[in-house]
Amino acid sequence: MANDHALLSVDSVNVRFGGLKALSDVHCQINSGEVVGLIGPNGAGKTTLFNVLSGIVKPDSGELSLNGVKRDWLEPYDLVENQISRTLQGVGLFGDLTVLENVMIGAEVHAKAGLVRSIFGASKKSEDELRQRAYIALENTYCADIAHRRADSLPYPITKRVAIARALVSDPKLLLLDEPAGGLGSQDIEWMKSLIRNIRGRTSVLIVEHHMEVVMNVCDRIYVLNFGELIAEGTPAQVRENPAVVAAYLGTQGSHS
Ligand SMILES: Nc1ncnc2c1ncn2[C@@H]1O[C@H](COP(=O)(O)OP(=O)(O)OP(=O)(O)O)[C@@H](O)[C@H]1O
C-alpha cells in the first residue's frame, strides 16, 4: 500500500522475463531511517526487485511512490536526484586510484550528476569539502586508515567496505545493498554488521542478503520472496518463526540460519 510516510513504496509489481514470472504482484515499502531486508532462495526475484528500484529493470506493471507521491519508474540517472545510492555487484572501484579518490568520485558523481573526470578540475574549496566528506564516509565504514592505499592493493573484504563508503558519501536518503556480506568470512561479516548498524538512522537501507545472521541482526523489517511471490513480511522474529519461510528458505540455510 502506498503510505504517505514511506520514503519509497512499490505496489503490484510484475516482472516477466519471457515465460518466467520473476515478480508477481510484489509490494515493498521503506520508511525513513529503516533498515529493510529482502531474503529468499536463489532465483526468488530479490535482485530483480532491487533492479526495479534502481531503474535497471522496467516492470511490466506496478506503481512506485517516493515520499508518498506516485511517479514513473526511475531511470538509473534519476537515482542521484532522488538521493538513492546503490553498491555495484562487482564492487566497481577504480584500481589505480586511492581509496580516498574512489570515495571522492562517489561524492563528485552525485554533485555533478555523472561528470567523473571533473573531480580533478574542481576548485580548491569544493575539493577540500569533497575530501572531508570522503574521510567521514571512510570513518563510518572503518576504512579511514587505508585512505591512501591504491584500491587494487586491497583484499576483497575491504573493497566491499570502500564501495559502501563511496555510496554513502553523497548522504543518500536510501542506500541499496545487494549481498554486502557475500563472499566474506566470519570476521569480515562482523565488520559488515557493525557498519550497517553504524549507518542506521542516518540513511534508510534496503539489503538483499543470504547471510541470515546479518539480516536478522541489522534489519528492522524483512520481506521474503519465493518464486517471485512475497510469502512473508515482518520483524526478524516474526519472519524467523513463520512456517512458510522456514519451509521455503530458512530450513535450507544450514549454518546461516
Ligand atoms: N535478465 C534476465 N533475463 C531472464 N531471466 C532473468 C533475468 N534476470 C533474472 N532472471 C531470472 O529471474 C529469476 C529471478 O532472478 P533474481 O536474480 O532476481 O533472483 P535472486 O533472488 O536475486 O537470486 P540469487 O539469490 O541467486 O541472487 C531467476 O529465475 C532468474 O534466472
Ligand SMILES: [Mg+2]
Ligand atoms: Mg540476486
